[in-house]
Amino acid sequence: MNTHTAPDTSDVERVAVEPVNAKRNRQPLYAPRRKIFPKRAEGRFRRFKWIVMLVTLGIYYLAPWIRWDRGPYAPDQAILVDLASRRFFFFFIEIWPQEFYYVAGLLVMAGFGLFLVTSAVGRAWCGYACPQTVWVDLFLVVERAIEGDRNARMKLDASPWSAEKLRKRLLKHIVWLMIGVATGGAWIFYFSDAPTLLVSLFTGTAPAVAYVTVAILASTTYVLGGLMREQVCTYMCPWPRIQGAMLDENSLVVTYNDWRGEQRSRHAKKAQAQGQPVGDCVDCNACVAVCPMGIDIRDGQQMECITCALCIDACDGVMDKLGKPRGLIAYATLSEYSANMTLATDGGTTAVQPARVRNEDGSFIAAVRHFNWRVVFRPRVLFYATVWVAIGIAILIHLSLRERLELNVVHDRNPQYVLESNGSIRNGYTLRILNMVPAPRQVTLTMQGLDGATMRIPELSKDDGRQFVIDAGPDAATSLKVFVTRSAGTAAADGFLFMIEDSEHKDRAIYKAAFNSPGETK
Ligand code: SF4
Numbered sequence: 280m281n282t283h284t285a286p287d288t289s290d291v292e293r294v295a296v297e298p299v300n301a302k303r304n305r306q307p308l309y310a311p312r313r314k315i316f317p318k319r320a321e322g323r324f325r326r327f328k329w330i331v332m333l334v335t336l337g338i339y340y341l342a343p344w345i346r347w348d349r350g351p352y353a354p355d356q357a358i359l360v361d362l363a364s365r366r367f368f369f370f371f372i373e374i375w376p377q378e379f380y381y382v383a384g385l386l387v388m389a390g391f392g393l394f395l396v397t398s399a400v401g402r403a404w405c406g407y408a409c410p411q412t413v414w415v416d417l418f419l420v421v422e423r424a425i426e427g428d429r430n431a432r433m434k435l436d437a438s439p440w441s442a443e444k445l446r447k448r449l450l451k452h453i454v455w456l457m458i459g460v461a462t463g464g465a466w467i468f469y470f471s472d473a474p475t476l477l478v479s480l481f482t483g484t485a486p487a488v489a490y491v492t493v494a495i496l497a498s499t500t501y502v503l504g505g506l507m508r509e510q511v512c513t514y515m516c517p518w519p520r521i522q523g524a525m526l527d528e529n530s531l532v533v534t535y536n537d538w539r540g541e542q543r544s545r546h547a548k549k550a551q552a553q554g555q556p557v558g559d560c561v562d563c564n565a566c567v568a569v570c571p572m573g574i575d576i577r578d579g580q581q582m583e584c585i586t587c588a589l590c591i592d593a594c595d596g597v598m599d600k601l602g603k604p605r606g607l608i609a610y611a612t613l614s615e616y617s618a619n620m621t622l623a624t625d626g627g628t629t630a631v632q633p634a635r636v637r638n639e640d641g642s643f644i645a646a647v648r649h650f651n652w653r654v655v656f657r658p659r660v661l662f663y664a665t666v667w668v669a670i671g672i673a674i675l676i677h678l679s680l681r682e683r684l685e686l687n688v689v690h691d692r693n694p695q696y697v698l699e700s701n702g703s704i705r706n707g708y709t710l711r712i713l714n715m716v717p718a719p720r721q722v723t724l725t726m727q728g729l730d731g732a733t734m735r736i737p738e739l740s741k742d743d744g745r746q747f748v749i750d751a752g753p754d755a756a757t758s759l760k761v762f763v764t765r766s767a768g769t770a771a772a773d774g775f776l777f778m779i780e781d782s783e784h785k786d787r788a789i790y791k792a793a794f795n796s797p798g799e800t801k
Pocket residue numbers: 533566569570571572573574575576583584585586587588589590591
């Protein structure tokens with residue numbers, strides 16, 4: 280027998296609340312991929328992207344082949360990371376390992392450059408210059424050339440396997456792989472003399488690491504650019520997450536101006552005849568068809584949007600056909616968009632009313648805000664630009680003033696001094712002279728201070744003296760053993776200077792050395 284009595288719940292208030300992760304609403308962390316077949320876009324942004332693609336790919340593939348005459352003692356490749364001799368050559372600039380701070384400065388500049396571009400024009404880097412975007416564009420060019428534009432590719436994809444489908448798919452993947460190999464190949468040319476390495480690659484005499492690097496880069500280019508495409512931007516790249524912190528209400532982003540586009544209608548005339556409000560969007564989906572990320576910008580700002588602006592081109596084309604002003608989808612700031620939305624919705628109290636932003640003749644009312652270039656030059660952007668330029672100028676000044684002669688001295692510690700039979704005291708030093716120009720030169724080594732003391736350099740001469748001329752090899756470090764002897768009875772001194780000087784190049788380096796004597800070792 281059931282003795283359970285239902286409780287009286289009339290005093291228990293039911294709270295209207297919905298858990299944010301309600302089981303019925305949960306989405307899988309990784310949604311299965313839906314294939315995207317971007318349609319070819321045409322317009323000013325597409326043309327600009329073609330130019331950026333040609334310039335960036337041209338630089339990447341051709342830069343290692345540019346020659347730069349540095350004389351007989353240095354490589355003649357304009358851009359070279361010479362791992363063997365630990366040098367970085369960039370046209371007339373040569374960077375030694377101890378000058379790595381230049382590279383650090385360039386990395387800081389790259390970071391500020393990214394902040395600058397993002398705060399000024401949103402994710403322009405992602406949309407135009409990111410290697411992933413550029414290579415995906417290139418792979419899409421190949422795909423379109425072999426399989427056709429969107430409709431033909433969709434048809435081919437849905438069709439059963441046939442000889443023709445196999446031929447097209449094979450050809451496409453072979454060309455993609457060839458692009459991958461060329462990409463990996465170009466990369467290794469930055470690390471060795473390109474013409475020599477190319478020959479050794481084809482004759483099978485290149486080092487194993489060269490083949491392994493080409494194989495790794497070829498496969499990653501093929502997989503990321505050909506197979507994964509938009510998935511890399513959505514799931515792998517951290518930049519979409521970081522950039523949110525850099526945008527503000529005055530950053531330019533690709534925006535669907537629903538204040539003039541809604542209510543969208545495929546049958547605008549009919550809807551208007553029925554007295555319904557009609558916006559400029561004819562719901563043709565041209566903007567979605569060209570999107571390489573497969574999204575609908577009309578749904579608002581989305582992390583997936585790389586701001587490539589191809590949807591702007593597509594929509595501008597539609598507006599041209601309809602005889603309406605361009606810019607239904609446009610680069611816009613959040614502040615101008617919000618101001619126009621406020622106008623169109625009467626401060627957010629109604630749905631979008633296109634009539635509220637238009638005059639009788641269809642033109643926009645004067646209160647509608649349009650893009651003004653002044654927002655790009657706001658304090659935050661100017662701050663980033665100033666820091667970027669300041670770092671660049673500091674690097675250039677430092678580069679132009681840097682010494683190309685360096686002197687390092689190691690004082691012998693064992694023994695710290697030698698007391699000779701005549702009462703004089705001898706200290707030993709190892710001098711390392713760095714000649715950082717790609718030409719041999721003679722440098723004069725002199726002692727300053729420690730009056731009465733003399734140097735002897737057994738490698739050069741049996742004589743003692745206070746000045747020697749040393750041959751410094753091109754782009755190399757020269758090590759010398761130097762013995763300094765102080766006669767008995769001369770006054771002790773705290774230290775003295777080794778100075779090397781190349782009067783021809785006006786380079787000079789000085790090192791303050793200590794001199795050890797009995798009872799006063801340092
Ligand atoms: S929504 Fe427009 S700007 Fe954004 S990725 Fe797609 S086409 Fe490019």
